[in-house]
Amino acid sequence: MTGWQEIEAAFIKKTHFNRKRQSSFCFVVCVFFIVAAISLVLSGCGQTDGPDTDGKKTDKVQITDEKITVGLSQIGSESDWRMASTASVRSAFSSAAGYDLIFDDAQQKQENQLKAIREFIDQGVDYIILDPIVETGWDSVLSEAKEAGIPVIVYDRRIEVDDDSLYTCWIGSDFKLEGERACVWLQEYLESSGVDRNINIVDMQGTPGASAQIGRTAALEEAVMLNKNWRIIAQDTGDFTTAKGKEVMVDWLTKYGSDINVVYAENDNMAYGAIEAIEARGYKVGLDIDNGEFMVVSFDSSHNGLQLTLNGKIAVNTECNPLYGPRLTEIIQTLESGGSVEKETYIEEEQFSGISYIGTIQVRNHPYTVTHLTENIISDRQY
């Protein structure tokens, strides 16, 4: 017999099938699956009770009087940024700091957030904190919270409700300002290095409709109107992911090649993909536009993004601060002591660059510092 025939023979039954053996085999398989399912459920429950919860389910926490009970409903764990934000909130609302945090991960579904908030109300928490996945559809659940007398603090994304009194305050990023800061930096850099030519920009957008995408794109479009020699030659979405960013960049490189001067990547993950694509095609990333280098502008300032900024591959990186924990505890402490808080606050954000000679920039008649990045700054950061 040749090797091939042996393979074939394996699939031919040697004896005619034995009904009894067959059914007992099926029985064993069934039992196996049932046992596996039960053990999965048990391990899942164990995880919720254990100290190292990953937050897939609402934690059941005993509500005591001494501690401030906070119910927090957050979106999910889709990006580095979100994970950093979650970690920050979790550590700020630790029980050592006097909080009982009931954490709920909505797994990208508004329905889960609505359910979680109703649970918080039933459990009689002191505060509800919400990072809403979408802007609309919160009216009825928030009126229930209002009737129960529980203050609601919204962070990161915004909500749209008919009655403003349904939530106590909102804190989040000014995405348009982030974009404006990046554009002003670019303008300053080009002026100071005496680059006087047409600047061709490709705009790698985030997920269409996300507030970060809308704000950052709008800022770039306005900057292009103001600067006569700037042009947006291509605009497309990279969905905030490395893979899609890389694909889009490859297509632009095939189409425009070295005509591209600036890549305006609306987050670090896409910037990384773009840099990979540019280098794989034999072009260079850097600050020297006149010598054909591609300048990459990015946002978020994640750990990986800052590393690239330090290496000079990203020219300027404008932060999108995920560290909401301390700000949220601050707000709750103010409310606890009977103080009042602003309805809308923007979280402070930084801007980083590998070059030192642009120290401050003026945006909206306000000076902003550009931090000269060093290894120490990166290692000191929480994310």
Place this chain on the structure above:
Amino acid sequence: MKTWNKIKSWPLFLPVVALILVMAVNIIYDAATGSNPFSFFMISLRNTTTSGTILYGRIIDIINRGSEVAILAIGMTLVVSASAGTDISVGSVMSLCASFMCMMLAGYGVSSTTTLAVPLIIGLLCAVVMGLVCGAFNGTLVAHLSIQPMVATLILYSAARAIGLLLCNDLIVYVRNPSFAFIGAFAGPIPTPIIITAICIIVVSLVLKKTALGMYIQSVGINAKASRIAGLNSKLLIFLAYMLCGLFAAIAGIVASSRITSADSNNIGLYLEMDAILSVALGGNSLGGGKFNLAGSIIGAYTIQAITTTLYALGVSSIQAPVFKAVIVILIVVIEAPPFKAFLRRQSAARAAAKGVRA
């Protein structure tokens, strides 16, 4: 006329025509805009600092980027043929295998690394084993418990991605290591994913050609009971098809995560199961099981990628691209639909008859 009829009756005729039609759009577009009509097809060499001399051009882009779907399409073809159902878990299994591999390569809980915690080959083996385990899970449910394929694979479709996130401790794990990045980069001038895909295709077609396995799988798909009575181990064959599908999902996962040198559990392989099923259908295979044509599925996979790349080349933004993609897919599916084919046959028969009467 005779050779024309022969070509027309060739099983790959329509898939190939569909692919050529998509390509032709580019020639027309390039000619209309006044550039070289064949610029879409130009392949050139570029010198780069990072990976030496590389091949470059839109065709290379298509073949390179279509790799994952082409690899998935191999497994999907076998599953469709043997069990008359689809494995909708392949995208999630890709992501799980990639997460498991990157977790092994980086070490548990590490989010970013440039040095490997275990040798690369162990990481790759882990991914492959995970793929086989997932395939065996699906295979057992379908073959031994006779659960409908879509329901059985729905379990891993929804669970695998979440398991991947658990393995990675809810982090995106970055493995920035050149030996790992090689799989998604270039081997000499040729992109490595192309070579991996070629090896997969060659091995599978060799096995199908040299053994009667292909025929066994088809006969199980046509009638599992009759095949069993004829002496084939139907359950084992269906189980094997799912195992192979899991294996190819693992390989596709390795390629996809190496491209971005990270395990982005939420995004790797997202919606790729749909592309894999579509490529089987575009290849002229019946989703009702039975007879299959592997080459057709692979041409189907590259057709899907060619559509995407063409839309990019035409400057259609990727937000609107799915609409155009849908229109093109509708056209191709209609052309390949049996009633439409029958209609064309009747037309040509009528024409021939009319000619006969006149003569």
